[in-house]
Amino acid sequence: MPRSRTRRRTVWVCQSCGLESSGYYGRCPSCGAWGTMVEQAVDATPATGDAKGTGAPVQELSRVTSAERTRLSLRSPEFDRVLGGGLVPGALVLLGGDPGIGKSTLLLQAALRLASEGLRVLYVAAEESPEQIRLRADRLGKTSDGVLILAETALDRAIEIAQELDPAILIVDSIQTVFLSSSESSPGSVSQVRDCTAQLLQFAKRARTPVFLVGHVTKEGLIAGPRVVEHMVDVVLYLEGERFHQHRLLRAAKNRFGSTNEIGVFEMTDSGLLDVSNPSALFLAERASHAAGSAVVVTLEGTRPILIEVQALTSSAGYGTPRRIATGFDATRLQVLVAVLSKHAGLKLGEQDVFVNVTGGYRLVEPAADLGVALAIASSASGLPLDDDAVFIGELGLAGEVRSVHGLERRLQEAARLGFRSAYVPASARISSPVSGLRIVAVGSIAQAVSSLAVRAVQDRLSHGVRREE
Known part of the structure; x- marks a missing residue:
């Protein structure tokens, strides 16, 4: 019996998404990538119908062994x-x-x-x-x-x-x-x-x-x-x-x-x-004390809260359009936060370069870090350092309001465990039980948070002046 010869045909395959086409495209019509179509030879003979499966028997779901046990x-x-x-x-x-x-x-x-x-x-x-x-x-x-x-x-x-x-x-x-x-x-x-x-x-x-x-x-x-x-x-x-x-x-x-x-x-x-x-202790190990532009945020990765230091720096724009550069933070989100600070907190950032860095090579993706990033920018612009023993949790809206986030109590407990004494949280948040050793500061808007920063700085300066006179 003569052997059947397998015919070959040529197709163009996208290296990005795997789309097969009979003709060449400079831009893949499926994924939109440029220059990813590669010519390849494939079998032209259709697959026969005698292929066999795994031969697995039909099972009742209740009798299938759970993967958690194995x-x-x-x-x-x-x-x-x-x-x-x-x-x-x-x-x-x-x-x-x-x-x-x-x-x-x-x-x-x-x-x-x-x-x-x-x-x-x-x-x-x-x-x-x-x-x-x-x-x-x-x-x-x-x-x-x-x-x-x-x-x-x-x-x-x-x-x-x-x-x-x-x-x-x-x-x-x-x-x-x-x-x-x-x-x-x-x-x-x-x-x-x-x-x-x-x-x-x-x-x-x-x-x-x-x-x-x-x-x-x-x-x-x-x-x-x-x-x-x-x-x-x-x-x-x-x-x-x-x-x-x-x-x-x-x-x-x-x-x-x-x-x-x-x-x-x-x-x-x-x-x-x-x-x-303990990732939080690792990320905060080299944090400088009393540094303007530094804030600690609490991000939640699954069930694990992690404390991360966020650094911000503002400086006069030397030329052209002011730059907004972020490392470990979404650049588009940074532009939104700068606009909110300028509109609702009265900060003049229109002629300032703004740089944000998330320390330790970490990347912040959830909006619960908005409040900490915004206050770090405000701290750098005003030259007033934030509390070293404070954490900042909250999402910022376009109207300047501070919105609640999920898993707040778990974040607060982790902050208290690491020795932080105060936490700035959304005023709309509901905390079922107080966290021992942690003072809760409720803020309803970014304007209120920035003004409390200025008031606290004035109080600190007055207290230092009284101590010096004594």
Whole structure:
């Protein structure tokens, strides 16, 4: 019987969103990206109908084992927190981050911890040699026979070996460098990344083995490859942080087994990434006292309140339009806050450059930090420092009102635990029980908050003058 020949055809595939087209587009009609269409050869023969599924039986939902009972802890409280309490069997996790941020170090540390407890981990090194991984393990001060290194880029062979070894965890570093022999496109292409992810997804669900994928990121900070990959995996994690700071933040952009609001905080040291159990103390460690333009805000990441220092600086604009520059804070939101201060608090910022910096490489995204950022700007413009033992919580509206935020009591309790004595909160907020050792200052508008700052400064100056006369 003659062999059927598979015909090939040429299509254009968008490297950003995975759109396939028979013709070339300078701009992708789906995602709008420019210059992302790449020509690729695909099979023209339609798929036959004899493909078989997984053969899984029909189950009653009440008899399905809950994932909460079978989670695998990575022996890292911060890592487990972001995952929702640990790894679920058969989970496919995609980890992305800038080059050199610590992705491979984080996964190798998790592998070594599991191996030290007798579990077997298979590490597919498609980018590095075994010698390079051994050097990293030596820097971490740990080695283990339970971590098996496979320097292989052919994913077919890697999956075959994983099926034979049955490891507790499979790590593929990285998904952009492995390939399937059945596909003729080059590693890292849209079709290869998509097909490799699909094969690993089938392996993870069939063998109930958690799989970690390391993903490269683009210059925009997104994981390279088609966006369909993020839809296929169960969890998408991003390891963030400034390369010149020691702090690293692990965020979940997608998590089918837990919340996406939790973050993990790590500190990069000579011995690897260490868990930070008290991020607030770490972010406030180098805070200067009695400094104008400095305020402490309380942000809520999932269930964890974190205290962050916000610094602001105003100076006369040397030329042209005044600049509004923010680091770790949304630049558009900064322009809104400056407009609110100018309109409703009487601050003349029209000819002032305004700079805002969130210390420690952290990025503030929730509006509960508006009050602290605005008062830091007012403090810098007036030269009057804010209270060193005060925190500021509240969202600002366009009318200058201070709006309430969720989780206020949890934020106040964390501030009191760290030794702060006063908290500026929205006047509309309802606090069910007082927080011991914390004085609550209710403010209804930004004008009231700025005026209270000026009144307190005058009172401090008068009290200092009386003390000097005595």
